[in-house]
Amino acid sequence: MSAPSSAAAPAATSVPSGPVLDVRDLSVVFLQYESGLRRRRLEVISGIDLTVDAGELVAVVGSSGSGKSLLAHAVLGVLPRNAVVSGQILYRGEPLVEARLRCLRGREISLVPQTVASLDPVARVGSQVVRSAELAGAADPGATARGALRGLGLPESTDRLYPHELSGGMARRVLTATATVGRPRLVLADEPTPGLHPLVVAETLAGLRAMADEGAAVVLITHDLLGALDVADRVAVFYAGTTVEVAPVSRFAGTGAGLRHPYSRALWAALPGHGFTPLVGAQPPPTALPPGCLFAPRCPQRSPDCERARPESRLIDGALVRCIHA
Amino acid sequence: MPDSPGPESAGIPASGRIGLQGLGLAFRYRSSGPLVVHDVDIRVSQGEILGLRGPSGCGKTTLGRLLAGFLIPERGSITVDGAPLPSRGVSPVQLVLQHPELAVNPRWRLGRILDEGGAPDPELLDELSISAGWLDRYPNELSGGELQRIAVARALLARPRFVVADEISAMLDSITQAQLWHVLVNRARAGHFGVLAISHDDALLGVVADRCLEAFPDGTVSTPTRALTGTA
Numbered sequence: 001m002s003a004p005s006s007a008a009a010p011a012a013t014s015v016p017s018g019p020v021l022d023v024r025d026l027s028v029v030f031l032q033y034e035s036g037l038r039r040r041r042l043e044v045i046s047g048i049d050l051t052v053d054a055g056e057l058v059a060v061v062g063s064s065g066s067g068k069s070l071l072a073h074a075v076l077g078v079l080p081r082n083a084v085v086s087g088q089i090l091y092r093g094e095p096l097v098e099a100r101l102r103c104l105r106g107r108e109i110s111l112v113p114q115t116v117a118s119l120d121p122v123a124r125v126g127s128q129v130v131r132s133a134e135l136a137g138a139a140d141p142g143a144t145a146r147g148a149l150r151g152l153g154l155p156e157s158t159d160r161l162y163p164h165e166l167s168g169g170m171a172r173r174v175l176t177a178t179a180t181v182g183r184p185r186l187v188l189a190d191e192p193t194p195g196l197h198p199l200v201v202a203e204t205l206a207g208l209r210a211m212a213d214e215g216a217a218v219v220l221i222t223h224d225l226l227g228a229l230d231v232a233d234r235v236a237v238f239y240a241g242t243t244v245e246v247a248p249v250s251r252f253a254g255t256g257a258g259l260r261h262p263y264s265r266a267l268w269a270a271l272p273g274h275g276f277t278p279l280v281g282a283q284p285p286p287t288a289l290p291p292g293c294l295f296a297p298r299c300p301q302r303s304p305d306c307e308r309a310r311p312e313s314r315l316i317d318g319a320l321v322r323c324i325h326a
Numbered sequence: 327m328p329d330s331p332g333p334e335s336a337g338i339p340a341s342g343r344i345g346l347q348g349l350g351l352a353f354r355y356r357s358s359g360p361l362v363v364h365d366v367d368i369r370v371s372q373g374e375i376l377g378l379r380g381p382s383g384c385g386k387t388t389l390g391r392l393l394a395g396f397l398i399p400e401r402g403s404i405t406v407d408g409a410p411l412p413s414r415g416v417s418p419v420q421l422v423l424q425h426p427e428l429a430v431n432p433r434w435r436l437g438r439i440l441d442e443g444g445a446p447d448p449e450l451l452d453e454l455s456i457s458a459g460w461l462d463r464y465p466n467e468l469s470g471g472e473l474q475r476i477a478v479a480r481a482l483l484a485r486p487r488f489v490v491a492d493e494i495s496a497m498l499d500s501i502t503q504a505q506l507w508h509v510l511v512n513r514a515r516a517g518h519f520g521v522l523a524i525s526h527d528d529a530l531l532g533v534v535a536d537r538c539l540e541a542f543p544d545g546t547v548s549t550p551t552r553a554l555t556g557t558a
Contacts (some may be wrong), residue, residue, distance in 0.1 A: 063499035065469030162453065168382070194497065197382050223499050226529075270500035272529040278504035282455045282472060 013323060018099040019051040020186050020217035021075065027314075028070055028079065028088035030286075045070050045241040046294075048087070049313050049320055052219055054185065057212040058246075059220045059228035061267070062238030063283055070241075072188045075219075076111060077101040084156040091186065092276045107136045110179040110215055112189035112208070116171045122298075125174045126159025129181060136182025148177040152207070169200040176207050187211050187218045193227065205231045225252070234319075237264045240283050240294040243313065246320040260316060260326040263295050293323070301325050346370040346408050346419060346488040346520060348393055348406045351402035353385075362388045363399070364545030370488055370520040376533030376550065377510060378524045380385040384541035386524045390490040393522065394421035406487055416444070420481035436476050437461035443483030453509045454479050467523040471502040478506055482513065489514070492524045507534050 010118055017184055028045035045067045052058045073079050075089055077098060089096045090291060091104065101109075129149060133141035150255055151156060152173040158166075166228050167172060172192070179187060191320040193201040204305060205220070212218045228235060229249050236246045246281045251258035257269035269277045276309050281298040292307035299306065313322045346369070353363040362385040368451045370393075389492050391397045393404060395411040404411055406418045423429045430439050440446070440461065451458075459514045465473055474494060481489055491510065495503035511534055512522050525531055531538055537550040 039490055061486075061499070063469065064471050064497070223497065225500060267500050270504040272500075272527070272533045276504050276507075277535045278508045279501045280455060280505075282457065282475075283469070285459075285467075288459065 011248075014114070016031040019053050019090075020092055021050070021052040021203055021219070022088075022093075023048055023050040023075070024088040024090070024144070025049060026071070026074060026085070028067075028074060029084045031082045031084060031087075031104070037133070040287075043289060044256065044286045045074070046210045046289070047242045047310065047313070048238070049243045050219075050236050050246065052186070052217040054217050055212055055215050056233045057209055057218040057220060057231055059222060059225075059232035060238060061222060061225050061228055061235055063223065065240075065283055065285075066238040067241035069190055071157070071238075072111070072221055075186075075188060076105060076109065096104055103235055106132070107182045107200060108184055109186045110136075110182060110184040110188070112179040112187060112192050113175055114191050114194060116163045116166065117173070118175065119171075119178075121163050124160050124162060125166065129159075129174065129177045132178040133181040138181060141181075145177070146182050147179045149174070150251070152242065160240050169203060170206045172200060173207070180211060182218055187216050188221070189219065190221045190225070192220070193222065193224065201227055202230075226271065226273075237261065237267065239263050240289065242294055242310075242322060243302075243320065244295065244322050248319065251319075260319070260321040261295075261323050262299050262301050266298075295323075327480075333539070344372055346393060346404075346406050346522070348389075348404045349402055351389070351392055351404070353388055353392055353397060354400060361545045363392060366402075366545070367537065368393070368547060369435045369486060370489070370522050372520050373515055374537070375514060375516045375521045375523055375535045376495070377531035377538035378522060378528075378541060378547070379528060379538060380532040380541030381526070381543070384543055386541045387492055387544045389541070390421065390492045390522060390524050393488075394419045394490045395459045396421060416484050419490060420484050420486040420488070422474075422477055422481050422494045423494065424496055426470065426477040427465060429467060429477055430473065432465050435462050435464055436468070438484060439465070439476060440480055443480035445483070446484060450479055450482055450509075455505060471498050472504055474498060474506065478510065482509075486519050488520045488522070490522045490524070493526070495530070496525070496527070503506045503530070510534075 008031050014205060030042040030044055032040050032042060048067060048071055060071065062068055101144045118186040119125065125164045126145065129264060133144040138144035154173055158170065163178045193204050205227055208218050210218055220228060220232060229252055232249050234246055234248050235252065237244050245259065245264045247259055247264065252268055257298040259265045259268060266279045269275045270279065277315060279298055284294060292309055293311050296306040300303055311324045313320050316326055331522065333496050348366060348368045351363050351366040354361050380386055392399050401534060410416065411419065456475050456479060460468060460472065460500055489510065495506055510521055523531060523535055539550050540548040
């Protein structure tokens with residue numbers, strides 16, 4: 001959905017309708033050499049579907065090892081060399097091939113990194129944001145960088161600081177500035193709030209929401225479901241490398257009965273404020289994926305059919321779900 | 327399974343020596359630096375989950391490390407059931423950290439890492455949903471949530487009197503968090519040990535902690551209050 005009054009959006013060459021990011025049945029297999037020439041295939045992602053529209057913030061939640069970060073790496077084209085990718089990643093309607101990515105990365109597509117470790121420890125933060133603006137092709141990188149930093153409420157004195165002199169909250173804003181100087185259309189934020197003070201978390205998430213409100217498509221990768229619900233439009237739930245459900249945030253409410261997938265309901269019911277109910281078992285590793293539904297071994301609603309084949313993703317009431325009982 | 331800690335069978339008064347106790351604790355990282363822990367009295371009873379909350383930078387982690395014997399206080403004393411912390415051997419106070427990948431030897435297989443804790447306990451591994459297949463793998467082959475289960479299992483295999491759990495589930499999904507805490511709370515309540523639960527997540531402390539302390543920026547700690555009212 002590209003609004004015609006897209007003053008906030010970057011200079012558009014063409015305005016294709018449809019999602020900014022459209023990931024269809026993405027699979028990633030790592031080929032590993034064991035002993036000698038024996039190879040094994042690790043299916044780390046099997047069947048990820050995700051769309052993100054302009055102006056929309058979609059949270060990707062799931063446990064560690066569910067493929068959340070790998071999705072971001074796949075979109076950015078920075079998977080390791082032994083990765084074999086199948087399925088489709090469309091950006092504004094066209095496949096994201098390497099040559100195209102090279103033009104878009106850091107400009108139209110940007111990453112909000114996880115930690116200050118992504119900054120150069122021996123360069124002043126002002127110059128690092130200027131460099132980001134330069135790489136993003138800004139006409140006047142200095143002015144663009146200053147505009148981005150001031151716009152995030154960082155005083156001029158910040159520009160001369162080194163990364164280690166920043167508080168947690170300031171560091172988040174600097175990282176956001178490096179990611180937004182290019183006025184990206186697609187922003188990927190990979191666990192941007194690890195172990196941060198609640199106020200800093202809220203500020204970081206509000207910053208992402210603001211980017212979406214200005215017209216960007218934002219993907220928020222997080223394990224913090226509650227935090228995500230405050231700012232997201234939709235939530236994609238990942239399990240063992242698969243999208244099991246993509247639901248509007250309104251379905252995460254009450255007892256969770258509005259959620260379609262048993263795993264989404266289990267995530268909800270395990271929250272301290274919603275029952276704190278654990279679920280037996282663990283996510284299967286890529287070396288031992290079950291033949292049928294990946295969640296079947298832990299699913300309270302498992303039936304023999306679940307163990308026969310991987311369920312296809314379906315649209316129910318306009319929302320994706322991958323469960324034959326949904 | 328007793329539903330409350332109650333007096334101990336050894337005949338020592340409940341108010342007496344049983345428990346992990348820190349008295350008049352003070353600590354700073356540099357001799358000229360500020361006191362990070364400032365005249366803190368703290369006591370965790372057997373079978374109790376004591377919450378410790380407060381913003382970052384208030385000395386929560388430092389206090390946990392003092393109680394587990396990883397740091398030596400500048401002033402004050404730490405006793406476990408009346409005796410000082412032993413300086414060698416397996417500590418009766420086990421510390422579990424937020425980032426399990428920093429708490430294990432990356433070159434050891436997980437089976438060996440678990441053996442560090444103590445004799446195997448298949449029932450415990452089962453409660454934590456640790457599958458046998460993990461044990462001959464290396465730490466970098468497991469996810470954070472899987473590795474944290476191993477770290478908790480290792481701490482419990484050491485048959486601790488007390489566990490200091492420092493933000494152990496801040497990086498985990500809600501299901502794994504609930505699994506870990508159910509095991510810790512059930513085993514603690516059964517009278518095996520007490521837990522100091524350090525977290526900035528009030529909703530979590532609301533469901534796991536019997537009482538709560540609050541840490542302040544000047545390094546002091548409040549007196550215990552009743553459990554937080556569960557935040558919905």
